[in-house]
Amino acid sequence: xxxxxxxxxxxxxxxxxxxxxxxxxxxxxxxxxxxxxxxxxxxxxxxxxxxxxxxxxxxxxxxxxxxxxxxxxxxxxxxxxxxxxxxxxxxxxxxxxxxxxxxxxxxxxxxxxxxxxxxxxxxxxxxxxxxxxxxxxxxxxxxxxxxxxxxxxxxxxxxxxxxxxxxxxxxxxxxxxxxxxxxxxxxxxxxxxxxxxxxxxxxxxxxxxxxxxxxxxxxxxxxxxxxxxxxxxxxxxxxxxxxxxxxxxxxxxxxxxxxxxxxxxxxxxxxxxxxxxxxxxxxxxxxxxxxxxxxxxxxxxxxxxxxxxxxxxxxxxxxxxxxxxxxxxxxxxxxxx
Ligand code: MRU
Numbered sequence: 001x002x003x004x005x006x007x008x009x010x011x012x013x014x015x016x017x018x019x020x021x022x023x024x025x026x027x028x029x030x031x032x033x034x035x036x037x038x039x040x041x042x043x044x045x046x047x048x049x050x051x052x053x054x055x056x057x058x059x060x061x062x063x064x065x066x067x068x069x070x071x072x073x074x075x076x077x078x079x080x081x082x083x084x085x086x087x088x089x090x091x092x093x094x095x096x097x098x099x100x101x102x103x104x105x106x107x108x109x110x111x112x113x114x115x116x117x118x119x120x121x122x123x124x125x126x127x128x129x130x131x132x133x134x135x136x137x138x139x140x141x142x143x144x145x146x147x148x149x150x151x152x153x154x155x156x157x158x159x160x161x162x163x164x165x166x167x168x169x170x171x172x173x174x175x176x177x178x179x180x181x182x183x184x185x186x187x188x189x190x191x192x193x194x195x196x197x198x199x200x201x202x203x204x205x206x207x208x209x210x211x212x213x214x215x216x217x218x219x220x221x222x223x224x225x226x227x228x229x230x231x232x233x234x235x236x237x238x239x240x241x242x243x244x245x246x247x248x249x250x251x252x253x254x255x256x257x258x259x260x261x262x263x264x265x266x267x268x269x270x271x272x273x274x275x276x277x278x279x280x281x282x283x284x285x286x287x288x289x290x291x292x293x294x295x296x297x298x299x300x301x302x303x304x305x306x307x308x309x310x311x312x313x314x315x316x317x318x319x320x321x322x323x324x325x326x327x328x329x330x331x332x333x334x335x336x337x
Pocket of ligand 1: 050051092154155156165166167193231232244310
Protein backbone atom coordinates (compact mmCIF):
# COMPACT_ATOMS: atom_id res chain seq x y z
CA UNK A 1 0.00 0.00 0.00
CA UNK A 2 1.57 3.32 -1.02
CA UNK A 3 0.16 5.34 1.86
CA UNK A 4 0.51 4.46 5.51
CA UNK A 5 -2.13 5.86 7.87
CA UNK A 6 -1.59 5.47 11.61
CA UNK A 7 -4.79 6.50 13.37
CA UNK A 8 -3.86 5.11 16.83
CA UNK A 9 -0.39 4.94 18.37
CA UNK A 10 1.01 4.42 21.85
CA UNK A 11 3.66 7.13 22.26
CA UNK A 12 5.35 8.29 25.50
CA UNK A 13 2.77 6.70 27.81
CA UNK A 14 -0.16 8.26 25.95
CA UNK A 15 -2.44 7.32 23.09
CA UNK A 16 -2.02 9.49 20.02
CA UNK A 17 -5.16 9.63 17.89
CA UNK A 18 -5.61 11.13 14.45
CA UNK A 19 -8.73 13.21 15.19
CA UNK A 20 -11.28 11.83 12.71
CA UNK A 21 -13.83 14.51 13.56
CA UNK A 22 -11.53 17.03 11.81
CA UNK A 23 -10.90 15.04 8.61
CA UNK A 24 -10.59 15.66 5.72
CA UNK A 25 -10.04 19.39 6.24
CA UNK A 26 -7.40 19.11 8.96
CA UNK A 27 -4.99 16.33 9.98
CA UNK A 28 -4.66 16.94 13.71
CA UNK A 29 -3.40 14.56 16.40
CA UNK A 30 -4.88 14.29 19.88
CA UNK A 31 -2.80 13.18 22.86
CA UNK A 32 -4.94 11.19 25.30
CA UNK A 33 -3.70 10.73 28.88
CA UNK A 34 -6.95 10.48 30.89
CA UNK A 35 -10.04 8.28 30.83
CA UNK A 36 -12.26 11.37 30.45
CA UNK A 37 -10.33 12.44 27.35
CA UNK A 38 -10.63 8.94 25.89
CA UNK A 39 -14.38 8.78 26.51
CA UNK A 40 -14.81 12.22 24.95
CA UNK A 41 -12.79 11.15 21.88
CA UNK A 42 -14.95 8.02 21.55
CA UNK A 43 -18.25 9.89 21.99
CA UNK A 44 -17.53 12.54 19.41
CA UNK A 45 -16.05 9.97 16.98
CA UNK A 46 -12.53 11.39 17.03
CA UNK A 47 -11.74 7.67 17.19
CA UNK A 48 -14.31 5.28 15.74
CA UNK A 49 -14.83 2.00 13.90
CA UNK A 50 -15.24 -1.26 15.78
CA UNK A 51 -11.65 -2.61 15.65
CA UNK A 52 -10.22 0.79 16.61
CA UNK A 53 -12.60 0.95 19.55
CA UNK A 54 -11.26 -2.42 20.71
CA UNK A 55 -7.69 -1.11 20.58
CA UNK A 56 -8.40 2.18 22.38
CA UNK A 57 -10.46 0.27 24.95
CA UNK A 58 -7.40 -1.89 25.63
CA UNK A 59 -5.00 1.07 25.82
CA UNK A 60 -7.60 2.97 27.85
CA UNK A 61 -7.19 0.51 30.72
CA UNK A 62 -3.47 1.36 30.85
CA UNK A 63 -4.32 5.08 30.73
CA UNK A 64 -6.70 4.48 33.66
CA UNK A 65 -4.04 2.64 35.67
CA UNK A 66 -1.57 5.51 35.15
CA UNK A 67 -4.20 8.08 36.06
CA UNK A 68 -5.18 6.10 39.15
CA UNK A 69 -1.54 6.11 40.29
CA UNK A 70 -1.17 9.86 39.61
CA UNK A 71 -4.45 10.84 41.23
CA UNK A 72 -4.53 8.30 44.06
CA UNK A 73 -7.82 6.75 42.93
CA UNK A 74 -9.43 4.18 45.19
CA UNK A 75 -10.02 0.71 43.68
CA UNK A 76 -13.75 1.49 43.42
CA UNK A 77 -13.06 4.78 41.55
CA UNK A 78 -10.84 2.85 39.12
CA UNK A 79 -13.64 0.35 38.56
CA UNK A 80 -16.17 3.14 37.93
CA UNK A 81 -13.87 4.75 35.38
CA UNK A 82 -13.29 1.43 33.59
CA UNK A 83 -17.03 0.75 33.49
CA UNK A 84 -17.60 4.18 31.95
CA UNK A 85 -14.90 3.53 29.34
CA UNK A 86 -16.36 0.10 28.51
CA UNK A 87 -19.86 1.59 28.09
CA UNK A 88 -18.88 4.76 26.19
CA UNK A 89 -20.52 3.37 23.03
CA UNK A 90 -22.75 0.29 23.27
CA UNK A 91 -23.05 -1.28 19.83
CA UNK A 92 -19.57 -2.37 18.75
CA UNK A 93 -18.69 -5.48 20.73
CA UNK A 94 -14.99 -4.62 20.35
CA UNK A 95 -14.92 -1.76 22.88
CA UNK A 96 -16.10 -3.84 25.84
CA UNK A 97 -14.01 -6.76 24.53
CA UNK A 98 -10.81 -4.65 24.54
CA UNK A 99 -11.48 -3.15 27.97
CA UNK A 100 -12.44 -6.49 29.53
CA UNK A 101 -9.43 -8.38 28.20
CA UNK A 102 -6.88 -5.93 29.59
CA UNK A 103 -8.87 -5.34 32.78
CA UNK A 104 -8.50 -9.01 33.66
CA UNK A 105 -4.72 -8.53 33.70
CA UNK A 106 -4.73 -5.65 36.21
CA UNK A 107 -3.75 -7.96 39.10
CA UNK A 108 -0.56 -8.76 37.14
CA UNK A 109 0.43 -5.08 37.00
CA UNK A 110 0.65 -2.17 34.60
CA UNK A 111 3.40 -3.61 32.36
CA UNK A 112 1.44 -6.82 31.79
CA UNK A 113 -1.64 -4.71 30.93
CA UNK A 114 0.37 -2.59 28.47
CA UNK A 115 1.90 -5.68 26.85
CA UNK A 116 -1.57 -7.14 26.24
CA UNK A 117 -2.90 -3.84 24.85
CA UNK A 118 0.04 -3.75 22.43
CA UNK A 119 -0.59 -7.37 21.45
CA UNK A 120 -4.25 -6.55 20.74
CA UNK A 121 -3.15 -3.62 18.55
CA UNK A 122 -0.64 -5.80 16.68
CA UNK A 123 -3.14 -8.62 16.15
CA UNK A 124 -5.62 -6.10 14.76
CA UNK A 125 -2.92 -4.78 12.42
CA UNK A 126 -2.09 -8.29 11.18
CA UNK A 127 -5.71 -9.33 10.75
CA UNK A 128 -6.20 -6.64 8.08
CA UNK A 129 -3.92 -8.31 5.53
CA UNK A 130 -5.54 -11.71 6.15
CA UNK A 131 -9.07 -10.32 5.70
CA UNK A 132 -7.93 -8.51 2.57
CA UNK A 133 -6.63 -11.73 1.03
CA UNK A 134 -9.60 -13.86 2.08
CA UNK A 135 -12.15 -11.35 0.75
CA UNK A 136 -10.28 -10.71 -2.51
CA UNK A 137 -9.84 -14.46 -3.13
CA UNK A 138 -13.54 -15.08 -2.53
CA UNK A 139 -14.77 -12.29 -4.80
CA UNK A 140 -12.47 -13.24 -7.66
CA UNK A 141 -13.47 -16.91 -7.33
CA UNK A 142 -17.14 -15.86 -7.34
CA UNK A 143 -17.17 -13.25 -10.12
CA UNK A 144 -14.03 -13.98 -12.14
CA UNK A 145 -10.66 -12.28 -12.44
CA UNK A 146 -11.77 -8.91 -13.86
CA UNK A 147 -12.11 -5.27 -12.86
CA UNK A 148 -14.98 -4.67 -10.42
CA UNK A 149 -17.16 -1.71 -9.57
CA UNK A 150 -17.60 -1.94 -5.81
CA UNK A 151 -19.85 -0.18 -3.32
CA UNK A 152 -19.01 0.51 0.30
CA UNK A 153 -20.70 2.24 3.21
CA UNK A 154 -19.21 4.10 6.20
CA UNK A 155 -15.43 3.87 6.76
CA UNK A 156 -13.76 0.54 7.32
CA UNK A 157 -10.15 1.30 6.47
CA UNK A 158 -6.99 2.35 8.25
CA UNK A 159 -8.99 4.95 10.17
CA UNK A 160 -11.25 2.27 11.64
CA UNK A 161 -8.49 -0.23 12.46
CA UNK A 162 -4.76 -0.19 13.17
CA UNK A 163 -4.04 -1.87 9.83
CA UNK A 164 -5.28 -1.73 6.26
CA UNK A 165 -8.92 -2.16 7.27
CA UNK A 166 -11.75 -4.64 6.91
CA UNK A 167 -14.04 -4.08 3.89
CA UNK A 168 -11.77 -1.29 2.69
CA UNK A 169 -8.81 -3.60 3.24
CA UNK A 170 -10.38 -6.07 0.78
CA UNK A 171 -10.92 -3.22 -1.69
CA UNK A 172 -7.26 -2.16 -1.30
CA UNK A 173 -6.11 -5.75 -1.86
CA UNK A 174 -8.32 -6.06 -4.97
CA UNK A 175 -6.86 -2.76 -6.22
CA UNK A 176 -3.31 -4.01 -5.69
CA UNK A 177 -4.21 -7.08 -7.78
CA UNK A 178 -5.58 -4.85 -10.57
CA UNK A 179 -9.21 -5.81 -9.92
CA UNK A 180 -10.81 -2.44 -9.11
CA UNK A 181 -12.37 -0.17 -11.69
CA UNK A 182 -14.13 2.23 -9.32
CA UNK A 183 -15.54 2.40 -5.79
CA UNK A 184 -18.99 3.88 -5.14
CA UNK A 185 -18.71 5.49 -1.70
CA UNK A 186 -21.97 6.11 0.17
CA UNK A 187 -21.60 9.48 1.88
CA UNK A 188 -23.00 7.88 5.09
CA UNK A 189 -25.30 10.39 6.71
CA UNK A 190 -25.38 11.96 9.19
CA UNK A 191 -21.70 12.11 10.13
CA UNK A 192 -20.36 11.48 6.63
CA UNK A 193 -17.83 8.77 7.37
CA UNK A 194 -18.00 7.89 3.64
CA UNK A 195 -17.43 11.30 2.10
CA UNK A 196 -15.12 12.61 4.82
CA UNK A 197 -13.08 9.52 5.67
CA UNK A 198 -13.39 6.76 3.06
CA UNK A 199 -12.98 9.19 0.16
CA UNK A 200 -9.93 10.71 1.92
CA UNK A 201 -8.42 7.27 2.44
CA UNK A 202 -9.13 6.04 -1.11
CA UNK A 203 -7.62 9.25 -2.46
CA UNK A 204 -4.46 8.73 -0.41
CA UNK A 205 -4.27 5.17 -1.82
CA UNK A 206 -4.96 6.41 -5.37
CA UNK A 207 -8.00 4.17 -5.78
CA UNK A 208 -10.64 5.65 -8.14
CA UNK A 209 -13.91 6.49 -6.37
CA UNK A 210 -17.05 8.52 -6.59
CA UNK A 211 -19.19 9.68 -3.67
CA UNK A 212 -22.93 9.20 -3.83
CA UNK A 213 -25.74 10.16 -1.44
CA UNK A 214 -26.91 7.16 0.58
CA UNK A 215 -30.24 7.40 -1.27
CA UNK A 216 -28.47 6.65 -4.59
CA UNK A 217 -27.14 3.27 -3.45
CA UNK A 218 -30.24 1.24 -4.39
CA UNK A 219 -30.38 2.86 -7.83
CA UNK A 220 -26.69 2.19 -8.47
CA UNK A 221 -27.09 -1.44 -7.42
CA UNK A 222 -30.33 -2.18 -9.26
CA UNK A 223 -29.12 -0.19 -12.26
CA UNK A 224 -26.22 -2.61 -12.74
CA UNK A 225 -23.48 -0.11 -11.90
CA UNK A 226 -22.07 -2.22 -9.07
CA UNK A 227 -20.70 -5.80 -9.03
CA UNK A 228 -20.61 -6.27 -5.24
CA UNK A 229 -20.99 -4.36 -1.97
CA UNK A 230 -18.58 -4.70 0.96
CA UNK A 231 -19.19 -3.40 4.45
CA UNK A 232 -17.68 -3.82 7.92
CA UNK A 233 -19.50 -4.70 11.12
CA UNK A 234 -19.79 -3.63 14.73
CA UNK A 235 -21.22 -6.92 15.95
CA UNK A 236 -21.96 -10.19 14.16
CA UNK A 237 -24.21 -12.74 15.83
CA UNK A 238 -23.63 -16.49 15.58
CA UNK A 239 -26.20 -16.87 12.79
CA UNK A 240 -24.58 -14.14 10.66
CA UNK A 241 -26.95 -11.25 11.49
CA UNK A 242 -24.62 -8.28 11.04
CA UNK A 243 -24.86 -4.91 12.74
CA UNK A 244 -23.20 -1.99 10.97
CA UNK A 245 -23.57 1.73 10.23
CA UNK A 246 -27.12 2.90 9.58
CA UNK A 247 -27.92 2.42 5.91
CA UNK A 248 -26.13 -0.90 5.56
CA UNK A 249 -29.45 -2.78 5.64
CA UNK A 250 -30.75 -0.86 2.62
CA UNK A 251 -27.60 -1.72 0.69
CA UNK A 252 -28.01 -5.40 1.59
CA UNK A 253 -31.67 -5.45 0.49
CA UNK A 254 -30.80 -3.90 -2.85
CA UNK A 255 -27.96 -6.40 -3.37
CA UNK A 256 -30.32 -9.27 -2.54
CA UNK A 257 -32.87 -8.10 -5.10
CA UNK A 258 -30.17 -7.45 -7.72
CA UNK A 259 -28.56 -10.85 -7.01
CA UNK A 260 -25.08 -9.43 -6.39
CA UNK A 261 -22.74 -10.37 -3.50
CA UNK A 262 -22.99 -8.51 -0.18
CA UNK A 263 -19.85 -9.15 1.87
CA UNK A 264 -19.45 -8.40 5.58
CA UNK A 265 -15.77 -8.13 6.49
CA UNK A 266 -14.68 -8.02 10.14
CA UNK A 267 -12.11 -9.48 12.52
CA UNK A 268 -13.07 -12.43 14.74
CA UNK A 269 -13.12 -9.95 17.67
CA UNK A 270 -16.32 -8.48 16.14
CA UNK A 271 -18.10 -11.85 16.20
CA UNK A 272 -20.29 -12.09 19.30
CA UNK A 273 -20.94 -15.83 19.68
CA UNK A 274 -22.90 -15.17 22.87
CA UNK A 275 -25.69 -13.82 20.64
CA UNK A 276 -27.62 -16.44 18.68
CA UNK A 277 -29.00 -13.73 16.39
CA UNK A 278 -28.93 -9.95 16.09
CA UNK A 279 -32.36 -9.25 17.59
CA UNK A 280 -30.99 -8.27 21.01
CA UNK A 281 -28.29 -5.91 19.72
CA UNK A 282 -28.16 -2.61 21.60
CA UNK A 283 -28.40 0.06 18.91
CA UNK A 284 -26.89 3.40 19.86
CA UNK A 285 -29.29 6.31 19.34
CA UNK A 286 -27.43 9.57 18.79
CA UNK A 287 -28.24 13.25 19.28
CA UNK A 288 -30.99 15.14 17.40
CA UNK A 289 -28.45 17.77 16.45
CA UNK A 290 -26.63 15.40 14.10
CA UNK A 291 -29.81 15.46 11.95
CA UNK A 292 -31.15 18.95 12.54
CA UNK A 293 -27.80 20.64 11.85
CA UNK A 294 -24.96 20.33 9.37
CA UNK A 295 -22.00 21.56 11.38
CA UNK A 296 -23.32 24.76 12.98
CA UNK A 297 -25.95 25.34 10.31
CA UNK A 298 -29.53 24.51 11.34
CA UNK A 299 -31.32 22.67 8.50
CA UNK A 300 -34.57 21.60 10.25
CA UNK A 301 -37.35 23.52 12.01
CA UNK A 302 -36.84 24.51 15.65
CA UNK A 303 -37.83 21.62 17.90
CA UNK A 304 -37.97 18.99 15.11
CA UNK A 305 -37.93 15.46 16.57
CA UNK A 306 -35.56 12.92 15.05
CA UNK A 307 -34.93 9.20 14.72
CA UNK A 308 -31.15 8.87 14.67
CA UNK A 309 -30.00 5.27 15.16
CA UNK A 310 -26.27 4.94 14.52
CA UNK A 311 -26.51 1.33 13.31
CA UNK A 312 -28.87 -1.21 11.76
CA UNK A 313 -28.94 -5.00 11.73
CA UNK A 314 -28.80 -6.83 8.40
CA UNK A 315 -30.45 -10.25 8.76
CA UNK A 316 -28.20 -13.15 7.78
CA UNK A 317 -30.51 -14.07 4.89
CA UNK A 318 -29.27 -10.96 3.06
CA UNK A 319 -25.55 -11.60 3.74
CA UNK A 320 -23.54 -13.58 1.16
CA UNK A 321 -20.43 -14.20 3.26
CA UNK A 322 -18.75 -13.03 6.44
CA UNK A 323 -15.01 -12.65 5.85
CA UNK A 324 -12.69 -12.73 8.87
CA UNK A 325 -8.93 -13.15 9.21
CA UNK A 326 -9.47 -16.87 9.82
CA UNK A 327 -11.94 -17.85 7.14
CA UNK A 328 -14.80 -16.90 4.84
CA UNK A 329 -18.12 -18.07 6.30
CA UNK A 330 -20.65 -19.02 3.62
CA UNK A 331 -23.70 -17.45 5.26
CA UNK A 332 -25.88 -17.67 2.10
CA UNK A 333 -25.01 -21.39 2.01
CA UNK A 334 -26.45 -21.82 5.52
CA UNK A 335 -23.24 -21.69 7.57
CA UNK A 336 -23.07 -19.96 10.96
CA UNK A 337 -20.08 -18.55 12.79
O1 MRU B 1 -20.20 5.24 14.16
P1 MRU B 1 -18.94 4.65 13.61
O2 MRU B 1 -18.25 5.53 12.63
O3 MRU B 1 -18.01 4.13 14.71
O4 MRU B 1 -19.44 3.37 12.81
C1 MRU B 1 -18.48 2.52 12.25
C2 MRU B 1 -19.04 1.47 11.38
O5 MRU B 1 -20.23 1.25 11.30
C3 MRU B 1 -18.05 0.61 10.67
O6 MRU B 1 -18.54 0.19 9.44
C4 MRU B 1 -17.73 -0.60 11.55
O7 MRU B 1 -17.35 -0.20 12.84
C5 MRU B 1 -16.68 -1.44 10.97
S1 MRU B 1 -15.11 -0.63 10.98
C6 MRU B 1 -13.97 -1.67 10.34
